[in-house]
Amino acid sequence: MAETVAAVETVGLKKTYFGAVPTQVLHGIDLRIEPGELVSLLGQSGSGKSTLLNCLGALDRPTEGRVIVAGDDLADLDDDELADLRNAKVGFIFQFHYLQDEFTCLENALMPITIRSGRPKPAEIDRVVALLERVGLGHRLDSPPTQLSGGEQQRTAVVRALSNQPRLVLADEPTGNLDSKSSAEVFELIHEINEETGVAFVIVTHDDRQAAQGDRILRIEDGLLTEN
Amino acid sequence: MQLALRHLRAGGRQTLLILAGVAMAVTLVVFISCLIGGLQQNIVETTTGPIAHITLQAPERLPRAMEELPGRPEFLVISDIEQRPWQPDTIDRCNCIEVQLNTFEHVKAVAPAVTGQALVSRAGTERSVRVVGSPPSGQDGISGLQEDILEGDYLGLRSDEAVIGYDLARELGAELQDRIRLTTGDGITETFRLGGIVYTGSEAIDSSTIFVTLRAGQTLFATGTLVNSFSVKLDDPFLANDVGDRMDASLDLEVNTWMRDNPGLLVALRAQTSSADLISVFSLVASSFAIASVLVVSVLRRQREIGILKAIGARRRQVLRVFTLEGLIIGVVGAVMGGLFGSGLIIALTAIERPSPVPGVPPEPIFPAILIPEVIVGTMVVAVIATVIAAVMPARQAAELDPVDVIRGG
Ligand SMILES: Nc1ncnc2c1ncn2[C@@H]1O[C@H](COP(=O)(O)OP(=O)(O)O)[C@@H](O)[C@H]1O
Numbered sequence: 014m015a016e017t018v019a020a021v022e023t024v025g026l027k028k029t030y031f032g033a034v035p036t037q038v039l040h041g042i043d044l045r046i047e048p049g050e051l052v053s054l055l056g057q058s059g060s061g062k063s064t065l066l067n068c069l070g071a072l073d074r075p076t077e078g079r080v081i082v083a084g085d086d087l088a089d090l091d092d093d094e095l096a097d098l099r100n101a102k103v104g105f106i107f108q109f110h111y112l113q114d115e116f117t118c119l120e121n122a123l124m125p126i127t128i129r130s131g132r133p134k135p136a137e138i139d140r141v142v143a144l145l146e147r148v149g150l151g152h153r154l155d156s157p158p159t160q161l162s163g164g165e166q167q168r169t170a171v172v173r174a175l176s177n178q179p180r181l182v183l184a185d186e187p188t189g190n191l192d193s194k195s196s197a198e199v200f201e202l203i204h205e206i207n208e209e210t211g212v213a214f215v216i217v218t219h220d221d222r223q224a225a226q227g228d229r230i231l232r233i234e235d236g237l238l239t240e241n
Numbered sequence: 242m243q244l245a246l247r248h249l250r251a252g253g254r255q256t257l258l259i260l261a262g263v264a265m266a267v268t269l270v271v272f273i274s275c276l277i278g279g280l281q282q283n284i285v286e287t288t289t290g291p292i293a294h295i296t297l298q299a300p301e302r303l304p305r306a307m308e309e310l311p312g313r314p315e316f317l318v319i320s321d322i323e324q325r326p327w328q329p330d331t332i333d334r335c336n337c338i339e340v341q342l343n344t345f346e347h348v349k350a351v352a353p354a355v356t357g358q359a360l361v362s363r364a365g366t367e368r369s370v371r372v373v374g375s376p377p378s379g380q381d382g383i384s385g386l387q388e389d390i391l392e393g394d395y396l397g398l399r400s401d402e403a404v405i406g407y408d409l410a411r412e413l414g415a416e417l418q419d420r421i422r423l424t425t426g427d428g429i430t431e432t433f434r435l436g437g438i439v440y441t442g443s444e445a446i447d448s449s450t451i452f453v454t455l456r457a458g459q460t461l462f463a464t465g466t467l468v469n470s471f472s473v474k475l476d477d478p479f480l481a482n483d484v485g486d487r488m489d490a491s492l493d494l495e496v497n498t499w500m501r502d503n504p505g506l507l508v509a510l511r512a513q514t515s516s517a518d519l520i521s522v523f524s525l526v527a528s529s530f531a532i533a534s535v536l537v538v539s540v541l542r543r544q545r546e547i548g549i550l551k552a553i554g555a556r557r558r559q560v561l562r563v564f565t566l567e568g569l570i571i572g573v574v575g576a577v578m579g580g581l582f583g584s585g586l587i588i589a590l591t592a593i594e595r596p597s598p599v600p601g602v603p604p605e606p607i608f609p610a611i612l613i614p615e616v617i618v619g620t621m622v623v624a625v626i627a628t629v630i631a632a633v634m635p636a637r638q639a640a641e642l643d644p645v646d647v648i649r650g651g
């Protein structure tokens with residue numbers, strides 16, 4: 014039965030921002046992403062890619078419609094339960110790494126586990142260390158983020174997103190802030206990890222070449238999703 | 242917990258600033274409270290130490306209106322007006338009253354006495370003095386004279402000996418074993434040898450009081466075997482009015498307390514206490530505001546980190562806890578530092594001494610401050626609470642932060 018539970022699923026998802034002027038950004042999105050899929054999300058700046066990602070990742074609630082993350086309907090959850098769901102089932106990678114300067118690379122990668130249980134167990138630490146080694150940061154475990162290069166910082170953020178073994182990783186322009194070489198490296202890494210771990214990825218990107226490497230390409234236009 | 246500690250360490254200069262703020266406020270409050278508390282205790286001790294807390298005297302026999310006289314006849318003819326002869330009012334049933342007074346709560350010592358005014362003279366110098374004739378063992382419980390004696394002896398005072406204050410002795414040019422003469426208003430004259438010289442620090446006693454034995458007092462004031470007053474010492478001088486009132490209610494004696502005799506002093510003490518309290522409250526409030534504002538800024542500065550923590554699953558309460566915990570840690574560390582520093586200052590201050598004006602008396606501190614443990618601990622506790630409260634507002638602010646806003650803002 015587990016195979017039939019989507020990593021994330023939306024039904025008629027609408028999102029309106031009620032600022033000075035109400036702006037409807039998403040006009041009803043139906044989407045289903047299976048476990049292990051790597052989906053590229055394209056769209057012009059301001060088209061609502063981040064908005065959609067925030068809704069998929071339970072960072073924001075839809076104005077209308079349903080969002081079901083790994084079997085849990087967000088409408089049934091209160092704010093604390095949403096936080097727990099983000100912690101356990103979703104990983105985030107942003108354009109900026111948002112690592113905490115006062116913690117080491119390893120501690121940053123362990124942060125979701127620390128938040129969940131206070132103190133990571135040895136097995137969890139081993140797993141995260143292995144992941145860091147996997148992304149080529151084995152020699153950087155005890156370095157503060159400020160001593161890492163941009164690519165290294167973002168790779169740490171990738172491991173942080175994976176550390177709690179989520180069902181879904183949402184990456185919002187994860188390489189948008191990197192030079193083309195590091196960018197390619199990080200993108201390649203995400204790809205490999207997707208293959209190795211079977212975690213579903215949704216990646217927002219501007220790079221058509223990168224997008225083409227995914228299993229599927231989704232495009233947002235006028236608040237609606239098209240697939241090609 | 243770990244998170245809070247790390248943030249604090251990373252806070253660097255800001256954390257130090259807040260810590261210093263808490264520590265300084267606590268230092269200030271501890272310092273001022275202990276200084277004023279010490280000064281007050283010193284004042285109260287010098288004022289009430291050598292004197293009775295409560296004095297009971299035979300009631301003055303006031304002339305009463307004839308209508309009040311019991312069983313007055315219908316008609317009364319006044320044929321003669323008699324002058325009442327002066328006589329020290331005396332208290333009968335002396336032992337019985339002494340026993341009774343001892344049964345009151347908080348009473349530490351009771352001494353029967355014959356007191357009155359007299360003229361002291363020696364080698365042509367005369368001074369008006371108050372004479373206290375009282376058994377030394379009893380009176381010592383009231384005045385603690387034996388402890389304050391510079392020369393001679395009080396407890397072993399004989400009935401032909403007198404103990405006088407240091408200042409009076411100097412004015413009279415009297416030394417131990419010299420003879421002094423006392424003359425009462427009734428013209429009774431007695432000669433005493435100087436059995437001791439005391440220095441109590443109380444002006445009234447050191448310059449114008451003479452202590453003799455009860456027997457000598459009874460002879461001097463011709464009271465026979467009676468006394469005219471009782472001195473009472475309490476374990477807490479500030480209960481004088483309460484205990485005095487109770488004595489007043491159950492004994493037919495005129496009751497006087499040191500508090501009623503020194504209303505100005507009490508007002509001054511109270512004013513001092515309230516201004517010290519006011520300074521304490523203001524410095525704690527001011528430091529709380531300073532702490533709150535620094536913490537608010539630090540929350541603003543760390544919005545990104547807080548946002549990401551919430552994005553990866555930190556609950557509202559967790560964020561709240563991290564920042565409140567920071568306040569608690571700062572509060573505890575700052576309070577301990579302030580408590581230690583304030584106490585250190587007080588100890589250093591009391592070490593500054595000035596030589597006593599009287600030879601043979603050890604030098605006394607210029608600032609008779611004392612460490613009041615309740616005040617120090619209390620201040621520290623209040624400071625910790627104030628810091629935590631000051632931290633709550635920024636902590637709330639942090640907890641309410643919407644990660645989406647942070648991420649969108651870049
Ligand atoms: N919190 C908000 N309040 C009001 N408008 C918003 C808010 N967040 C996003 N928007 C608007 O919604 C639209 C989509 O934004 P976004 O999802 O960030 O686009 P993208 O990520 O595709 O560039 C933009 O026009 C943006 O100005």
Ligand SMILES: [Mg+2]
Nearest residue numbers: 062063064185
């Ligand atoms: Mg965006």
